Amino acid sequence: MNRWQVFTNGILKENPVLILVIGLCPTLAVSGSANDAFGMGLAATFVLIASNILISAVRKWTPDQIRIPIFIIIISTFVTIVDYTMHAADPVLYANLGVFVPLIVVNCIILGRAEAFAYKNDVFSSILDGIGMGIGFTLTVTTLGAVREIIGNGTVTLLNYELLNLGEGFKPALIFILPPGAFLVMGFLMAFNRLLIKRKG
């Protein structure tokens, strides 16, 4: 597998949410608006890249039997850093994401990549893998959030700017910003992703 493949793997072919179907808990819970979803994506991407780097860097000194506790310590350290920083930088986003920021610690995508990739590969490849998987996750949750927000609330907000507003006349289908909407939209996204992969051969 060359470097380019390592990088693109996470976006389409091994997209963590749509193909590996891991990390669903934050995906479904915080994708009620594009803004929250994007914030969650960025936070998880940062943790993913940083923990991939560190785990890959210390893999030679890590005794095999205690690798999981070491992964968890490294991951939770970065998650706590993100938690503090987000609380200081953007209190509204912090309040919206709520408990799902600390829960990044147990996000299967991050632990999964640590175990399946970073622990067995060099630092550079691990960075690429982290960025690729991070982009895959961020793209997926943000799309999910944007679709749910348009149908369910008539708006799209990103980075706290309102990009689209269908106005007062639009009657939103509330179910889309409630939990069942997440499952509905995700099903369609999954089908769409399979179609893209099939087309590419």
Next chain:
Amino acid sequence: MLNIAKDALKMGLVLLVICVIAAGALAYVYSVTQVIIDKNELEAEKKKRQDVLTAAVRFEEKDVEGKKYVTGYDTENKIVGSIYKTAPKGYSGPIKITVGVAPDNSVTAVVITKLDQTETPGLGTNVTKPKFLGQFKGKKGNELKLKKDSGTIDAITAATISSRAVSNGIKNGWEQYIKDMGEKK
């Protein structure tokens, strides 16, 4: 036997080193961010006070019956009103409400910021909008209840639980406030 002991020692040491580094990094980040977090909260609190008592230029905190009330004064040092806080249980958690009361005991304004609640996005979160909160202005006593509960406040469509939590919270807080202030006078 010796090998097992050596392995265990090595594992313990590796874990210890990693934990110490992690703890150090976290302590540093905490010390930097905590200052900003505290500052943000203080400013948000100040802004809320100003929003419920727009005419006030100076605020004074005081304890009545173990509860905190804030009194606002204008430029001529006259009392323009007091502020009480209440946090009734909403649909999915407490809703923190800041209420201003004029000297004639009517409500001057109510503020709930997005950070003060965890209601359903798109439904219950509408209690933070001026369209709903503006209705409380100038009212007192039973008028502070929902129309459905024989008051004067229009509930938000499809978010009756959140609306009722807010209006009942304001009313109960108001009664407590009147009682506390009455006892003091």
